[in-house]
Amino acid sequence: MAATAIFWYSFSLIFFYQFHQSHSQQSYLNNKQLDCNKNWTTAMGFVCNGAAKSCKSYLTFRATSTYNSPVTIAYLLNADATEIAQINNISDVATIPFGNVIIVPVNCSCSGPFYQHNASYVLKSRLETYYSVANETYQGLSTCQSLIAQNDYDFRNLLVNMEIHVPVRCACPTSNQTAKGFKYLLAYLVKSGDYYEKIASMFNVDVESIYNANELSSEQIIHPFNPLLIPLKSELNIDMINTSLISPLAPPPPQLSVVPVSPPSGNKSSRKWVFLGVGIGVGFLLLILLLGFLLWFFRYRHRKDTLLGGAKNDDDKKFDSESVDVYKALPEKESQSWSEGVKYAIESLTMYEYEELQNATGSFAEANRIKGSVFRATFKGDYAAVKMMKGEALEEINLLKQISHSNIIRLSGFCLHDGNRYLVYEYAERGCLSDLLHDQNKVTNRYGQLETEGYSSSGTLNWKQRVQIAYDVADALNYLHNYSNPPYIHKNLKSSNILLDGNMRAKVSNFSLARTLNADNQHKDEESLNLQMTRHIIGTHGYMAPEYIENGLVTPKLDVFAIGVVILELLSGREATRHQGEVGKVGEEELLYATIRQVLEGENVREKLRDFMDPQLRHVYPLDLAYSLAQLAKNCVSHDLNTRPPMTEVFVTLSKILSSSLDWDPSDELEHSRSLSHGR
Ligand SMILES: *[C@@H]1O[C@H](CO)[C@@H](O)[C@H](O)[C@H]1NC(C)=O
Numbered sequence: 001m002a003a004t005a006i007f008w009y010s011f012s013l014i015f016f017y018q019f020h021q022s023h024s025q026q027s028y029l030n031n032k033q034l035d036c037n038k039n040w041t042t043a044m045g046f047v048c049n050g051a052a053k054s055c056k057s058y059l060t061f062r063a064t065s066t067y068n069s070p071v072t073i074a075y076l077l078n079a080d081a082t083e084i085a086q087i088n089n090i091s092d093v094a095t096i097p098f099g100n101v102i103i104v105p106v107n108c109s110c111s112g113p114f115y116q117h118n119a120s121y122v123l124k125s126r127l128e129t130y131y132s133v134a135n136e137t138y139q140g141l142s143t144c145q146s147l148i149a150q151n152d153y154d155f156r157n158l159l160v161n162m163e164i165h166v167p168v169r170c171a172c173p174t175s176n177q178t179a180k181g182f183k184y185l186l187a188y189l190v191k192s193g194d195y196y197e198k199i200a201s202m203f204n205v206d207v208e209s210i211y212n213a214n215e216l217s218s219e220q221i222i223h224p225f226n227p228l229l230i231p232l233k234s235e236l237n238i239d240m241i242n243t244s245l246i247s248p249l250a251p252p253p254p255q256l257s258v259v260p261v262s263p264p265s266g267n268k269s270s271r272k273w274v275f276l277g278v279g280i281g282v283g284f285l286l287l288i289l290l291l292g293f294l295l296w297f298f299r300y301r302h303r304k305d306t307l308l309g310g311a312k313n314d315d316d317k318k319f320d321s322e323s324v325d326v327y328k329a330l331p332e333k334e335s336q337s338w339s340e341g342v343k344y345a346i347e348s349l350t351m352y353e354y355e356e357l358q359n360a361t362g363s364f365a366e367a368n369r370i371k372g373s374v375f376r377a378t379f380k381g382d383y384a385a386v387k388m389m390k391g392e393a394l395e396e397i398n399l400l401k402q403i404s405h406s407n408i409i410r411l412s413g414f415c416l417h418d419g420n421r422y423l424v425y426e427y428a429e430r431g432c433l434s435d436l437l438h439d440q441n442k443v444t445n446r447y448g449q450l451e452t453e454g455y456s457s458s459g460t461l462n463w464k465q466r467v468q469i470a471y472d473v474a475d476a477l478n479y480l481h482n483y484s485n486p487p488y489i490h491k492n493l494k495s496s497n498i499l500l501d502g503n504m505r506a507k508v509s510n511f512s513l514a515r516t517l518n519a520d521n522q523h524k525d526e527e528s529l530n531l532q533m534t535r536h537i538i539g540t541h542g543y544m545a546p547e548y549i550e551n552g553l554v555t556p557k558l559d560v561f562a563i564g565v566v567i568l569e570l571l572s573g574r575e576a577t578r579h580q581g582e583v584g585k586v587g588e589e590e591l592l593y594a595t596i597r598q599v600l601e602g603e604n605v606r607e608k609l610r611d612f613m614d615p616q617l618r619h620v621y622p623l624d625l626a627y628s629l630a631q632l633a634k635n636c637v638s639h640d641l642n643t644r645p646p647m648t649e650v651f652v653t654l655s656k657i658l659s660s661s662l663d664w665d666p667s668d669e670l671e672h673s674r675s676l677s678h679g680r
Pocket residue numbers: 023024025049174175176
């Protein structure tokens with residue numbers, strides 16, 4: 001049934017495509033307002049490219065419980081209440097039902113390179129941020145980026161009762177539009193469930209003029225809280241508007257473009273609506289899309305905290321070729337919980353006083369030092385980790401506050417004191433993976449008891465735990481590469497940056513070197529999008545990929561290489577680099593990743609692999625799965641980045657190895673290895 005709907009939808013798109021022609025007017029915001037750290041040009045406002053430097057224009061606003069009358073809305077948007085009342089055919093003080101759309105006429109003018117309408121807003125709560133003001137209070141009519149650019153207050157220093165300047169997005173028609181008879185532009189707030197034809201019929205305009213005005217085409221996706229420009233030929237009045245469509249109470253019309261998908265049983269989440277935007281479809285592309293989608297869907301059915309924007313998959317073209325765009329637009333309920341998550345992530349950062357941190361860490365007592373500049377803190381009986389950083393920590397804060405993933409360490413707060421920054425993280429009880437894997441070895445090495453008893457099994461990681469850790473790390477990296485917005489490269493993955501919680505589940509930490517993948521320019525081909533160069537090589541010897549060391553090439557394959565090394569550590573218990581030869585003497589450094597090829601190639605692979613495996617596993621592991629895992633690691637650390645698998649593939653392979661490992665019964669192996677050693 002879904003397939004039929006997709007077919008008809010793409011058919012209708014092909015049909016519309018024939019009539020589409022594009023003339024640049026204003027570029028569409030395309031969810032760039034979510035990325036407050038970047039001052040995207042399109043997020044700063046509509047470009048001042050019109051025939052006039054100032055003009056009358058229209059905004060739309062949905063009544064809220066606070067702003068629900070022409071008077072209050074006029075106050076918020078710096079507009080004229082009488083004009084609002086007239087245009088909407090209601091009285092000045094009428095109460096507008098919650099969610100109803102109100103048309104607001106405003107004066108729009110160029111201010112520097114962008115059009116804007118000036119409003120101002122007084123902060124009312126400690127929880128308000130530039131983002132919440134732009135998205136929630138102003139419903140996306142402003143953006144955090146333009147607020148940051150036009151207000152002097154740092155985002156961390158916003159206080160109640162501060163008055164902030166709010167540039168509201170608006171635009172005047174270009175000479176091309178004027179030539180076609182358009183006199184006004186209305187900024188319409190898209191609601192989930194809206195689509196081009198519906199919006200066009202709301203305002204009785206030609207859908208082509210909407211594509212043109214926003215530099216969009218029929219196959220592109222529009223998002224809620226991204227104003228869409230509607231060109232109008234005459235002054236707006238209420239009877240030009242099809243209120244039956246605009247009203248939030250109107251039943252959603254059945255549409256071919258909407259493919260409802262019921263979640264598989266066992267999924268607690270409510271229904272998900274999936275819009276599939278398909279380009280100039282050729283028959284088999286649909287099939288690929290369907291397959292890709294099913295794969296994606298089943299892989300991600302267990303989580304719903306991932307994406308709203310286009311599911312970008314830089315590595316794996318199967319899922320995202322140029323003409324196929326898989327996108328999940330959520331119904332209002334779903335999207336609310338998603339955005340609440342985002343809002344929560346931003347607002348939930350606690351600002352600590354330095355004294356609070358001092359109290360919590362016993363004045364940074366040596367006894368509370370976890371490692372380096374990381375201290376254990378106790379807040380109201382709960383543990384947290386406090387990291388002291390000199391200089392800029394903004395990158396890490398900005399990244400972590402946007403990301404919510406159970407395998408990525410959660411940042412809960414921060415503090416500025418004396419030029420130092422203190423980041424407060426969730427506490428990982430079991431410390432870092434490198435300590436768990438290698439410290440034991442050092443002890444046993446020192447006493448020369450490598451392959452015998454002498455250590456407690458409670459401190460050692462068993463096979464299932466090791467596979468689970470590899471899987472968790474791949475999950476986190478796959479999320480960073482393909483599902484976070486913007487995508488990130490960790491760049492500094494190593495076993496000392498993998499923390500373990502009380503259940504031995506991994507949490508990737510230390511994002512101080514993380515880089516965003518520049519996914520802004522969608523016209524660039526994927527190759528150039530993924531290639532970034534740096535002259536500044538920083539990282540950890542033993543984990544850095546050759547192309548990075550040699551040429552400073554930064555791609556997601558850096559993380560693939562590093563996870564390969566981590567998997568080798570998990571298999572062998574060895575460190576990524578170690579001195580060869582006797583302790584104390586100068587010797588060659590042995591790189592762990594350089595050893596795996598010899599293990600897996602040539603004769604006696606089983607024997608060589610057994611020798612390679614961590615003695616602490618005491619032969620209690622399924623050799624065939626160990627072989628698969630070693631093979632995966634070997635591919636990850638291959639010298640040529642193009643032969644390394646993309647992270648999606650690493651993740652899929654690991655999930656298979658994990659599920660087989662969970663089915664595996666260690667007692668079989670124990671029996672087996674006992675009989676072997678007795679046989680020897
Ligand atoms: C106006 O339209 C012409 C083609 O009809 C196009 O070449 C030109 O770039 C357009 N100008 C603007 C400002 O969009």
